[in-house]
Amino acid sequence: MQQDLKSEITKQTILNESFKLFYENGFKTTSVDKIMKATKLTKGAFYHHYKNKKELGLAVISLKLEKRVCEGMILPLYTSGNPLEILEATFLERLKSFPIYDKQHGCPMNNFINEIGDLEIAYQIALRNIIEDWKAALILLIERGKSENTINKNISSNAVAVYLISAFEGIRGIRKLYDNDDILEEYIAGLSLYLKQLKA
């Protein structure tokens, strides 16, 4: 196989298996050995492509987590239509689309935030970037709602964006503790109510 293609495939394989194992078992407690066993490659391959585990962690954050949040929570915001309806649809459809697996293991990004958000500045910055992107997209949509007179102009777009993100990430963690969706339904009711109250 062509060398640069082969290299890229190996790096992607490591990235994919890492993401999966980090998601299921956490970052710190997933060893390089376990990851390479999953890829069916060896340690030699790993340390040829990544300087160390920290570099892998940063790659997973900026390449896998970022993409996931972007596709699931940010891009859907850039739709035409009523901003409040877009907000509700985005958050709701995201939750409803999760298989049990994703409900049991929570939000990959939130897991990282809580596990290593206070470990190293590099992780902090990488994770913060995702939150900031998400927040910016929400603010943009809320501002559009204000300008189109569908959202109350007296509310703070920043405050609403942060409150929306907080509640979503919070419930993704709390849902881990349950074996059914009741708590999610209550969250959804809370969200709907919240959004209704933002109407112009």
Next chain:
Amino acid sequence: MQQDLKSEITKQTILNESFKLFYENGFKTTSVDKIMKATKLTKGAFYHHYKNKKELGLAVISLKLEKRVCEGMILPLYTSGNPLEILEATFLERLKSFPIYDKQHGCPMNNFINEIGDLEIAYQIALRNIIEDWKAALILLIERGKSENTINKNISSNAVAVYLISAFEGIRGIRKLYDNDDILEEYIAGLSLYLKQLKA
């Protein structure tokens, strides 16, 4: 020293040092060795008082985390006065009272939830109990507000309680990523707005 007193002090010492180290470095990555080095006792003492690390984890959850949430977030709810004001005061004062240390490391319970909420049923149940206690207390207060005509009777108390808890735990994690309180201020603005909208 008296035997049962000595035993109790040792257990408490282990519990206290464990809580601190779990909070700072996580549950899975804090070893029994590190804990016992912190207590200035030895492994022999540990395994005399605790069957294994899992039993210690459960003890920390039910004895340390439960107490913390109860004192900081539940008991303040049982005050006389306007329920909405009590809600705002409780959440706000809790956040304002945190030293930098607590802001950097997030919520001890939320850290546990996200790290081991999907690891074992025993952890799940122990953590869920705390959330359920908190939720029940919030619902009780909201219901009082409804009966006293200070809170809108058309909203779901359960939904509001869950949304309040979710947002609070969410922001406790997200705050880890920043080196100032701006994001907390935005959360607080979001919370105030939210509570205002619940008025009767």
Next chain:
DNA sequence: TAAAAAACATACCAACTAGTATTTTTTCAT
């Protein structure tokens, strides 16, 4: 006060950890 029991210390284990050093295999450029 002596023996039993509880509290704690010491020494050890096999499995696992991140990372390195060295060798073999595959691809590339000439």
Next chain:
DNA sequence: ATGAAAAAATACTAGTTGGTATGTTTTTTA
């Protein structure tokens, strides 16, 4: 085709992990 370079495999290190086995010290009970 051949030598260089990239990709990957193998073998290793020193330190850490949860837990056990076996001591020693302290307290209690009779």
